Amino acid sequence: MMGLRRAAAAGVSDLARAARFAALVALFSTVETRALAQNAGAAGADSPPTPMAPIADEYVLEPDTLRVESVTTRITSFDQFGYGYQSQAGPVLGPGSERATILEPQLEITASQGSRLKHVLTVPVDVVSAASPDAIDNTPASADVVSSASRRNIAGTIDWAATYRLDNESDVSMNGGVHLEEPLRSWHGGMGTTRAFADGSTVLAARALEVFDWFDRFDITGHRHGRTDRSSTTVSLGLTQIVTPTTVLNVNYGITIQEGELGNTWNSVPLSDGTRGAEVFPGERVRHALVGRASQFLPWNGALRAYYRFYADDWGLVAHSIEAELMQRLSPTLYFGALYRFHTQTGVDFFTTQAPAPDALRTADSDLAPLDAHTVGGRVVLDLPVETSQLGQLGQGGQVRLLHFEIGYERYFRTNDLHMDILTCATGYRF
Amino acid sequence: MRYRLPFLIGLVGSIATACAPTDAAPVAASREGILPAASLTTLEGAATDLHAVLRGRVAVLSFWATWCDACVGEIAALERLHAQARARGDAVVVGIAVGEPRETVAAFAMERHLPYQQLVDERFQLADALGQQRVPATLVVDRAGRIVFRGGALDPASLAAFRSALHSP
Amino acid sequence: MTARCIAAILAAVLLPACATVPQNRRARLADPMMSLTGEPLDAARRQKLYDTREGAAGGDGASAGGGCGCQ
Numbered sequence: 027m028m029g030l031r032r033a034a035a036a037g038v039s040d041l042a043r044a045a046r047f048a049a050l051v052a053l054f055s056t057v058e059t060r061a062l063a064q065n066a067g068a069a070g071a072d073s074p075p076t077p078m079a080p081i082a083d084e085y086v087l088e089p090d091t092l093r094v095e096s097v098t099t100r101i102t103s104f105d106q107f108g109y110g111y112q113s114q115a116g117p118v119l120g121p122g123s124e125r126a127t128i129l130e131p132q133l134e135i136t137a138s139q140g141s142r143l144k145h146v147l148t149v150p151v152d153v154v155s156a157a158s159p160d161a162i163d164n165t166p167a168s169a170d171v172v173s174s175a176s177r178r179n180i181a182g183t184i185d186w187a188a189t190y191r192l193d194n195e196s197d198v199s200m201n202g203g204v205h206l207e208e209p210l211r212s213w214h215g216g217m218g219t220t221r222a223f224a225d226g227s228t229v230l231a232a233r234a235l236e237v238f239d240w241f242d243r244f245d246i247t248g249h250r251h252g253r254t255d256r257s258s259t260t261v262s263l264g265l266t267q268i269v270t271p272t273t274v275l276n277v278n279y280g281i282t283i284q285e286g287e288l289g290n291t292w293n294s295v296p297l298s299d300g301t302r303g304a305e306v307f308p309g310e311r312v313r314h315a316l317v318g319r320a321s322q323f324l325p326w327n328g329a330l331r332a333y334y335r336f337y338a339d340d341w342g343l344v345a346h347s348i349e350a351e352l353m354q355r356l357s358p359t360l361y362f363g364a365l366y367r368f369h370t371q372t373g374v375d376f377f378t379t380q381a382p383a384p385d386a387l388r389t390a391d392s393d394l395a396p397l398d399a400h401t402v403g404g405r406v407v408l409d410l411p412v413e414t415s416q417l418g419q420l421g422q423g424g425q426v427r428l429l430h431f432e433i434g435y436e437r438y439f440r441t442n443d444l445h446m447d448i449l450t451c452a453t454g455y456r457f
Numbered sequence: 458m459r460y461r462l463p464f465l466i467g468l469v470g471s472i473a474t475a476c477a478p479t480d481a482a483p484v485a486a487s488r489e490g491i492l493p494a495a496s497l498t499t500l501e502g503a504a505t506d507l508h509a510v511l512r513g514r515v516a517v518l519s520f521w522a523t524w525c526d527a528c529v530g531e532i533a534a535l536e537r538l539h540a541q542a543r544a545r546g547d548a549v550v551v552g553i554a555v556g557e558p559r560e561t562v563a564a565f566a567m568e569r570h571l572p573y574q575q576l577v578d579e580r581f582q583l584a585d586a587l588g589q590q591r592v593p594a595t596l597v598v599d600r601a602g603r604i605v606f607r608g609g610a611l612d613p614a615s616l617a618a619f620r621s622a623l624h625s626p
Numbered sequence: 627m628t629a630r631c632i633a634a635i636l637a638a639v640l641l642p643a644c645a646t647v648p649q650n651r652r653a654r655l656a657d658p659m660m661s662l663t664g665e666p667l668d669a670a671r672r673q674k675l676y677d678t679r680e681g682a683a684g685g686d687g688a689s690a691g692g693g694c695g696c697q
Binding site for chain 3: 098100102104130132134146148150152154181183205207209210212214218224225226227231233235237238239241256257258260262264266268270271272274276278279280281282284288290311313314315316317319320321323328329331335337339343345347353355361363369371373374393394397399407409432434438440444446448450452
Binding site for chain 1: 529531533534537538541542565568569570590591609610611612613616619620623
């Protein structure tokens with residue numbers, strides 16, 4: 027009996043041992059199989075590939091969805107000091123204060139939709155505190171210009187422009203938008219087209235734009251008399267020519283026809299009888315402008331940009347404006363520029379600082395006076411490329427690839443007692 | 458008065474002849490459809506021949522420049538195409554940067570981690586030999602080194618030509 | 627007659643430069659410094675400044691007048 031139990035125990039033990047052995051064999055076999063499979067996979071990279079599915083457009087090419095290409099913000103402050111006869115913020119017959127501070131934030135977003143369509147959305151906002159209109163109020167307590175100059179007016183514009191590329195040589199564009207401010211609403215819409223020749227060395231451009239303003243009619247004492255309107259229709263033609271690999275020229279002619287109430291109705295004019303009266307403008311204005319531009323790359327990694335405009339209208343104003351900006355690149359990412367602009371104008375035929383007759387055309391608006399204006403300024407621009415990971419893995423990208431920074435200062439001053447300090451800075455993101 | 462007519466004729470003649478389209482660079486003749494031999498530079502600075510790079514594979518050649526926004530815009534698409542070509546093993550995507558120093562192209566490629574091979578044609582030798590005067594430009598080359606497609610940016614037509622070349626013997 | 631001769635000579639010398647520049651050779655022209663109008667927001671705010679502080683406007687493709695109460 028003991029022998030049978032020992033034999034049975036030995037047999038059970040043998041079975042267990044055999045089972046353990048089989049389990050180990052199975053385990054090792056599994057490990058070896060996995061190793062063989064991995065080796066086979068590694069060897070597969072060097073072996074002839076298996077046939078792949080056809081390369082599909084939808085996998086490779088960008089889909090025709092809206093893709094933001096850049097976002098740019100800019101903020102500019104204008105600190106204006108000056109005097110003008112149209113302002114009542116001063117002596118009855120003397121020039122009044124044109125003191126104003128303007129803060130102008132701007133936003134621009136560009137986006138592409140497929141390979142042919144591009145959109146640009148622009149939103150500039152003006153935050154204005156001005157002594158001249160704020161001096162006009164029909165409440166007795168507002169005579170103090172200083173205390174009322176802190177009032178602010180906010181104005182904003184939204185403009186959307188779309189450009190559709192018809193083919194490699196031509197495109198069409200449309201734009202439209204609205205401007206809102208306390209006493210005024212404005213709508214604008216335009217269309218344009220460009221046609222390129224000689225592989226894009228020559229580009230012809232034509233554009234038409236209509237602006238319609240609808241605004242409150244305030245008299246010179248600040249009382250509101252319903253609303254009035256004006257329209258401005260502009261047609262322009264331009265030619266851009268690449269002259270050499272480092273020179274490009276542009277000529278542009280524009281004509282604008284304006285009709286309606288063409289003045290700021292609260293502006294006033296000193297009269298010869300010792301009082302003030304309202305401005306009296308013609309009901310129409312035809313304006314011509316011819317502009318020439320040139321950009322020249324300089325051998326020492328700089329550039330010179332030049333601008334000239336000749337202007338004439340049927341109110342008798344003739345003007346010449348000339349501007350030059352010299353830029354110097356300090357590195358692939360950094361450049362600075364220095365700017366000078368000179369403007370001279372004759373003034374409109376009916377400009378006066380003391381109107382002799384009550385019913386004749388008259389304005390004392392300092393902007394329409396004979397004057398010379400100078401602008402001097404400079405700016406620094408930094409374009410920083412951003413190291414990105416493999417864009418392919420991100421599908422449509424979406425990472426910032428370039429950061430743009432700019433800061434600039436300008437001093438604007440006129441010979442008829444107005445000057446302005448302008449500080450501007452911008453930040454941009456390119457995707 | 459008597460000089461007015463010759464003056465006007467001279468002026469009009471100058472304008473007509475001067476503003477007529479002319480090629481700024483001579484185009485070397487190449488055998489019809491065959492990819493010409495041209496010495497290009499790798500990003501590391503080594504001279505190489507394009508045929509040696511292609512090694513009998515079907516190829517998409519993308520002529521580009523770092524200053525060209527449209528070229529930079531299609532990099533993502535070329536990277537996706539490169540992934541598919543690499544998986545196949547018998548196709549390749551090659552970027553050919555034209556008109557710029559090697560160092561400029563190398564710095565750009567490093568910033569972007571461009572995965573497909575880049576060659577530099579700094580003096581437009583290959584571009585002029587092929588008559589390619591635009592960037593971006595896309596060429597499809599078959600296994601025999603024949604140019605089977607010429608186009609602008611990468612688009613459905615160039616991909617169709619690429620697929621057709623892959624299916625050809 | 628002298629002025630006409632000079633004009634004809636200048637035209638004969640300068641206008642031959644009006645040749646097609648291949649698109650792949652326009653690297654310098656692509657530099658942001660070479661933009662004829664500058665950065666769009668900067669150009670817009672400067673154009674508005676001059677349009678509202680001077681009597682002259684236009685020629686830039688934009689409207690010469692209207693659009694806000696600052697005109």
